[in-house]
Amino acid sequence: MLEWLQRRPASDPYLCFGDRVWTYGDTLAEVRARLTDNWTVHAPSLAPDSVFTILAGLAGGGITVVDPDRRPGHGARGQAGDARLIVYTSGSGGSPKGVRLTMRNLEAAARGSVAHLGHGPEDRWLLCLPLHHVGGLSILVRTAYAGGSVEMLPGFNPAAAAEAMRGRVTVVSMVPTMLLRTLDHDPGPYEGLKAVVLGGGPIPDGLLERAAAAGVPALPSYGMTETFGQVATLRPGSPPDRRAHPLPGIGLRIEPDGRIAVSGDQVSPGYLGEPDRTDPWFVTNDRGEIDDEGAIRVLGRADAVIVSGGENVNPQVVETVLAAHPGAGESVVVGVPDEEWGMIAVCLYTGDATPDELAAWLRERVPRHHVPKRWLRVDAIPRAALGKPDRAAARRLAGG
Template identity: 40%
Template sequence: MRDPVSYQRHAVPDSTAVIDAESGNKWTYADLDRAVEWRAGRLWSLGLRPGDQLGVLADTAPEFVRLVHAAWRIGVVLIPFNTRLSESGLREQVQRVDLAALVAGEPHAKRARTVATAPVRSLSTLDDEPVAEFVAEEQLLDRPRTMLFTSGTTGEPKAVVLTGRNLLSSAVASAFRLGVLPTDRWYDPLAGYHMGGLAPIVRSAIYGTCVVLAGRGGFDAERALADLHERDATGVSVVPTMLSRLLDSGDLPESLRFVLTGGAPTRPELIARCERRGVPIHPTYGMTETASQVATARPEEAFANPERAGRPLACTRIRAIDGNEPLPTGEPGELVVSGPTVMQGYHDDPETNERVFGPHGFHTGDLGSVDPDGSVRVLGRIDDAIITGGENVHPAEVARVLRSHPRVEDCAVVGLPDPEWGERVCALVVGEASAAEVQEFCEGRLAEYKHPKTVAVSDELPRTASGTVDRGAVREILSERSERPE
């Protein structure tokens, strides 16, 4: 398979491929194809060849999109790095791969030169390179196309190797669930170094539809809401906190066919809010290792069963297991995923690959169950389980009870060391309820050993760049701000 843009230049040359919401500039597929060919020639002139690794440290802007497709065109493996990383964090990731070159946007070029041992080129000067002639060959689908780093919040970051087949299969499966129309415009406010931000760029090109780039400078809800209206967006990818802020800012446009939420669990309260406002929310369960979506609920499913993440996508199978033994329907265990979207593996990490792949597929490390109708419940991370006095406590169960308190907006539940019980259950709560009210609320709703022994109230929960709760930061806050009650 050649890169998607090379097909669309013949199929839909005059259709809009990319809109830069910040500048208002637009590119048709014919325009984009010429720009990609030009950029690919410059990469070739740098000595990049099929299979080489090309790092990019740049904002998600039109030049980033051109680089994504140019890398695919010549068979280069693109590795987008997190622009928000510290110098030490960036250096750690760079040292885990084998870059042939690193391209950086102007605000990030200095850091790139500091951490890289490979040649560094600025995006602004890349066009000064000569354009070398090359012949774009068909690329085998099972060859790596991109490598994305996991967040590393619970351990060392790992580079996830995704092939052309992974990306194509993910696009097809998503289309079967969300639908695709020729006039679709997918608004993308997420960073391209995350799968959630890269997916709309790749999928829109595969579909021959339009991706609308939110622009630089981070997420601004009022600006994003205006963009959604002005660009007649039909779809948008967001983390739940983004969606909540969008709803705070006003009404979403009627043009939206789907609002895809991921990166963190979508709370039932937010789903109920979308139902009241007529927002077509599609809560999803997915991960970088599966090229994004694994299970996605349509709005009617989400409204009827807000605790579920929907059914698996086409050609994807999800099972709950204990060890390597499949569990009966409805019984919680580790979720294991198999299908064509599952990654090739972690780069240069055979020990981890041997551990995470088993006879039933990829071991996600997530605790969950599969209901009789096939829909998936995600209950948290297996590693997050709290063992207190010999009893297992799953934080997701405690958090669901706490969120049902009328004066609790959100919460995170973790374990902290305890000299008597090994660990104690602790909660960081957002809302107007006091710590005493939260603890009293648990009476009769949770077994006593599941009651939070330490509760702190905060204005918001600390989150990672992808929108998931930063559990390490939660533990630090609880350790610093709370004392264990006598």
């Protein structure tokens, strides 16, 4: 990490936050002052001190555990192997796991991003994603590797994001809901944006086309904590598409059960407290399909599929279609046990529409067995890291 930071002229900007700019020289000084060989547990916020603490952890000989909940019992340092960073999964489908990430993983992720997206020293990346998730952390690493700069907000705000996207920023990472809210606040047109990388959740119908019309090059991506972010992203310059092309050095394949498997130097050696993986292919819990061009389309979580009366219900399909209904608000679909059907789909939603209205909307657009059998209006959808629906919590609310 120190080597990367030393490659750029000391006067070049690295971090912009509010009215303050830290050059590469400033950043090096802040990082060196924080170097440690210790095991450090850090609950980061979108603030300069967190940025420098994380970079120092990667530059020193210690191990940084990025953990907003400061969980006890991280275990002995020996469990981490050659990891330099421990990041917890969101736990959206179960208990969070500590992912061991090495500098080899991080450098491969940064190298692949530069090669695929083409960002470099002239680019500024907007950071408004949390730093306890790889979506935010990877921006710091990619930018330091490429020699560019980061414009960090203290949190996501549609007005602030829109202002940044109209300013010096050229690359952005967001979850789809963030982009939707930004365009609702300021529909554009925008100029000068190279890429807006979307990940972390399903993309509502029409969002990609709306973004393109506003001059926003929205690029769907696929990645995970275990690969330090994106392993596939739609190629820049492509027309609106939900597919994503693999980054250089990444292998993708579909397992016989439909799950996506990933290989390459980005893949973590394993989880905290568990042995190293021996299989070069990491099998995810995501379902997908790969076309003749090698591009991947993610179909949803394998462990989220609901088998109801012998039929498979894909929650992501239902949630994506509902997102286009003006009265649905936000939604999440989960399965709960049922004596007659084995499992039934229950939809939690925040909008003002009635269940009958939403069911009628779905019946016109999806197979009938995808229509939830129960509906529950809630004030807010339970969320995990990066704003992903917390399906375990939603299932409990639904009575499962």
